[in-house]
Amino acid sequence: MNGKIVGSVIVISSLVAGAALYYLQIYGFYEEASAELPQVQLVSLTSDQPEPIRAEAIQAIDADSSPIRFRACFETPSSLPMLTETYVGLARATPRNAPPWFDCFDAAAIAAELAAGTALPFLGQKNVAFGVDRIVVITDDGRGYIWHELNDCGEKAYDGTIVGEECPRLDEN
Numbered sequence: 001m002n003g004k005i006v007g008s009v010i011v012i013s014s015l016v017a018g019a020a021l022y023y024l025q026i027y028g029f030y031e032e033a034s035a036e037l038p039q040v041q042l043v044s045l046t047s048d049q050p051e052p053i054r055a056e057a058i059q060a061i062d063a064d065s066s067p068i069r070f071r072a073c074f075e076t077p078s079s080l081p082m083l084t085e086t087y088v089g090l091a092r093a094t095p096r097n098a099p100p101w102f103d104c105f106d107a108a109a110i111a112a113e114l115a116a117g118t119a120l121p122f123l124g125q126k127n128v129a130f131g132v133d134r135i136v137v138i139t140d141d142g143r144g145y146i147w148h149e150l151n152d153c154g155e156k157a158y159d160g161t162i163v164g165e166e167c168p169r170l171d172e173n
Contacts, residue, residue, distance in 0.1 A: 026099050029063035033070070040074055040144065042087035042136055043123040050125045051087075053078055055144065059104050067129035068096065072146035073104035080120055080140055093121030093135050096147050110137055110145050130154065131167070 040055035053076060060072035093114060098105035113119035114137065124134035124146060131154020138144045153167035 029065040030061045030069065030099060031063065033060040033062040040136065041124055043125065045086060045088055061102050067132045068148045068150065070148045071098040071102060071105045074144045076138060076142050076144050080138065083122065083138060084120065088123040090121040090123055090135065093137060095145065105145060113139055
């Protein structure tokens with residue numbers, strides 16, 4: 001009889017821990033960030049500084065637990081040809097998954113548009129946090145998506161490799 005009680009306690013504890021872990025990963029740390037979101041920005045080819053672009057219907061989520069949990073969606077009237085002539089483009093970008101309840105951000109659909117060439121990635125801002133860049137993707141029909149991605153310095157810092165002089169100091173951010 002004691003074995004059944006111990007086994008039941010283990011199973012129930014595992015179910016409670018699994019449910020808590022699921023809730024914390026999907027819902028617990030995220031907050032809507034629309035009110036505190038700054039303007040959508042892209043890095044200019046001429047000044048190498050972020051500059052605001054016209055953006056409407058901005059929806060964003062963020063979490064204090066990690067600098068790469070930021071996701072946003074928006075709409076812009078700016079055309080892709082104008083954006084590519086004015087702002088720093090990226091050779092490639094891989095969207096990060098968003099929680100399923102954040103409906104406007106579908107990483108698989110964004111990746112498919114990037115692969116089809118109907119969307120282009122741009123650099124939104126370098127080092128929004130140490131080793132983390134803001135990536136902005138804009139589609140040919142004016143939908144935009146933003147997420148944070150580790151840059152070379154971030155990848156080195158987090159995998160334990162020597163960062164080197166080309167990276168900013170950690171206390172500068």
